Amino acid sequence: MDITLYHAPSTAALAVHWLLLELEWPHQVRSLDLEKREHKTPEYLKLNPAGLVPTLVIDGQAICEAAAIVMHLGDLAAARELAPPPGTPERGQYLRWMFFMANTLQPAYRAWFYPAEPAGPENVEASRRAARARIEWAWEEVARHLSAGGPYVLGARLSVADFLLTMLMRWSRNMPKPVDHWPVLHAYAQRMKARPSFKEVYAREGLTDWT
Template sequence: MTESIITFFHNPQSRSAGVRVLLEALGAPYEVRFIDFKAGANRTPEFLALNPLGKLPTIRHRDTVVTEQVAIFIYLADLFPAAGLAPALDDPRRGTYLRWIAFYGASFEPAVVDRATKRPEMEASTSAYGSYDAMLQTLVEQLGRGDYLLGERFSAADVLWGTALRWTTGFGIVPELPAIRAYIDRACAHPAFARAAELDAGLLAGAAGK
C-alpha cells in the first residue's frame, strides 16, 4: 500500500531540499516534478490548486496532498516504518521526536527569519518562540545530550535539523557554535545527504541546459 509513487514537487534551492534527503533515506519510491521559480512554475493555477501559497515543499501521495515541511516529514517517516526513522506511536521516544520536529517549525524558523530580516524583538510573553537567544540555547542544550536529537538514534528529525542548520550556518544566520557544528557533521554524514546532493546537482544542470 505504501509503495504508491510519491509525487515530489521540488526545487533544490528551496526548503524541499531536506525532503529529497528524507525520501532517499527512507528508500521511498518517488518522482520529481521540478518547479522552476524563474519561470513562475510555483504560481501557475495547477500548482496553486495544490498549494495556494505557491510554496515548496509539496508532495502528493495517492489522492492526498501534503504541504508544510513539518507535516511532510512526519507523514513520510510514518509512511515507511521499516526505515526506522520515526519512533512508533507506543515508543517512549515518540514525544521527544515530535517535540523537536514541531520546535523547528514553531520556534526555530520564525526566530531565524525575524533575526535575519532584523525585525524588532517582541516581548517574550507575546512571542511564539519567547526570544531568539532562549530558542537557540534550548536547541544547543538538546544537541549536547547525545549524537542525535533522540540520543544515539538517527531519525527523520535529524534530517530536518541537519539540513536546516547546515543552510542557516552557511549563510551566517545561525552562529556556528561547536555543538551545532559537530551536530551538522554527524547528521549530514548520513549517505542520503550525499545521494540527494548528487541528484539535485543533476536536476539543476539539466534545468540549466533547457
C-alpha cells in the first residue's frame, strides 16, 4: 500500500500518525503549514473539501475525518485485532465510543478552540462556556465507563478507540479542567503514553507537552 498522511503537528492528525507508527506501516508525511493556509489551497481542497487536517491518501484514494481514517486503518490491519469484527457485540461498543468521540467530544473541542464558529465573534465567551461544559460532561462519562470496565475503552483489549481517545484527552491539557483531574483518566493516559509508538509520534511531531 502506498500511504501519504497530510497533517500538521499537534492536531487531529495525531491519532492517524500515531496509529500508522503503532502498526509500523511505511508511509509518507506531508506537513501543512496552517498559518500559511496550506490546507486551503485548491490542490489540497481537492483531497479534503473542508480544508482540514488530517487527510490520508491510500493507493490514490483520499479519506477525510480523523475517526473514519483510524477506523479504516483498524479494519485494514485486521490481523492486529485493533478493531472488533463487524456484527459482533464488541463492534457495537466500538462504534458507540468512536461515534461518541466524533459526534460529541470532537465538535465540542472544535467550539472550544474555534469559539467564533458556533455563533459568531460576538458570542465567543458563551460558546466557550458551553463547549467547556460539554467536554467536562463527556470526560465524566468516559471516567465512569473506564471505572466500571477498563483498562481500555473496550475492556481488556486495546483498540483503535484508545488512540483517538488519548489524542482527545491531550487536547484538554491547557483547559481549566484537564483530564488529569480524573484519577482514572490520568492512569489511562499514562498507560497509553507509555507505548513506544506514542513516544515516536511525539518525537516526529516535535512535541514535548503533556508527557
